[in-house]
Amino acid sequence: MINTAFQAVGATTYPGRGIIVGKSADGKRAVMAYFIMGRSVNSRNRVFVEQPGGIRTEAFDPAKLVDPSLIIYNPVRTIDDKVIVTNGDQTDTIYEYIGDGATFMDALMEREFEPDAPNYTPRVSAMATFEDGDFSLDMAILRAGDAEGSCCHRVFWAFEKVEAGKGYFLHTYLRDGDPIPSFTGDPETVAIDDGSAFEIADALWDGLNADNRVSLWVCTRDLATGRTDTAIINANK
Helix, strand or coil: CCCEHHHHHCCCCCCCCEEEEEECCCCCEEEEEEEEECCCHHHHCEEEEEECCEEEEEECCHHHCCCCCCCCCCCEEEECCEEEEECCCHHHHHHHHHHCCCCHHHHHCCCCCCCCCCCCCCEEEEEEEEECCEEEEEEEEEEECCCCCCCEEEEEEEECCCCCCEEEEEECECCCCCCCCECCCCCEEEECCCCCHHHHHHHHHHHCCCCCEEEEEEEEEECCCCCEEEEEEECCC
């Protein structure tokens, strides 16, 4: 028995930043989600803002913004038949490489984990490619190979097809800690229910730890028509 996506995001108080991509139980829609959590004032001082083809992060209170380098970025961008979702500015790297005719893997071989010692936060990324009424999914994690951050382990997954009612959940941390332990293993397989983008977002938001959740984006895409519906929830309002 696999956990629902809603149960999975709440399995630990601090999964960090997470990506879920799957297919609705009726097989008619792709479901994509991205959330951020935060412990510091700088990390909590953010909101998701919709923009053409995706979303960006912004400081909720610009006066409190200390270091934008790892917290202000485009988590979601769309190019051609592909939707890119990541937890950092590697979104732009993937977008640029795809535009030049290269691949998801090519782009991420040029990147590594975040330089935030001692946590060395992993970079997690996903790309859904839509074609012929269905989609394939690429996912990756770039994490430190040792406690000193002296090398990078890049792990890639390619899912040719996603089953109806299932999804894959990749997040940065296993749990809270000091330093925070990086996610290991394969993306978690989770159950995806039917529902609108708003209903799915509400359920995921309720599943996330209330003390640490910051922002959540959910998008559903009709596989037959390509129509998308998006929901955004921000703790800062």
